[in-house]
Amino acid sequence: MRTAYALLAVVLMVPFAATAKTITARGEGAASCSAWTQEHENKTNRKHVQDSWILGYVNAAAAMYELPDVDDVSASFRNRDLATWIDDYCSSNPDKPLLLAADALMRYLARRATEPAGGMPGATNGESPL
Numbered sequence: 349m350r351t352a353y354a355l356l357a358v359v360l361m362v363p364f365a366a367t368a369k370t371i372t373a374r375g376e377g378a379a380s381c382s383a384w385t386q387e388h389e390n391k392t393n394r395k396h397v398q399d400s401w402i403l404g405y406v407n408a409a410a411a412m413y414e415l416p417d418v419d420d421v422s423a424s425f426r427n428r429d430l431a432t433w434i435d436d437y438c439s440s441n442p443d444k445p446l447l448l449a450a451d452a453l454m455r456y457l458a459r460r461a462t463e464p465a466g467g468m469p470g471a472t473n474g475e476s477p478l
Contacts, residue, residue, distance in 0.1 A: 376401035377447035381438030384446055388435060398446070399431055405450040406430055406457075413458060421457040 376398050387394045410420045422430065430453065437449045 371447075373445050373447040377405070377445065377450065379446050380442065381444045381446060381449055382442035384434060384438045384449070385442065388431075399427070401446070402430060402434055402450055402453075403427055405447075406454065409450075409454045410457075413454075415458065415462055418461045421454070421461040425457070 379398070384398055387398055406422050410422050413421055415421065433453050433456070434446075434449050437452055438444075438446075441449065
């Protein structure tokens with residue numbers, strides 16, 4: 349019986365598998381990737397609004413990441429690099445909301461920031477390298 353209790357205690361300490369989280373997309377985050385692509389190809393005034401939204405998302409998400417020895421996962425990239433990554437993602441995923449593109453970018457940046465030194469940076473799962 350003690351073994352069963354010990355096993356139960358260990359199981360309860362292990363985090364459960366994360367399930368998909370539903371959040372409300374606000375502002376440009378609710379726009380589709382196809383809207384991003386169209387506005388950027390046509391260089392409309394909305395392009396600057398979209399860029400600002402992405403950069404704000406990057407700032408907020410980077411501030412919330414708690415990675416050992418990493419202060420800012422986006423620090424070594426220029427704003428244009430981040431927008432180009434979104435361009436590539438949205439070209440491949442036109443029906444996805446911009447919020448998912450921004451989230452994919454942050455996951456990519458976090459992986460890059462935690463790669464061993466000297467490792468060959470690059471995209472995984474079809475993601476575009478910066």
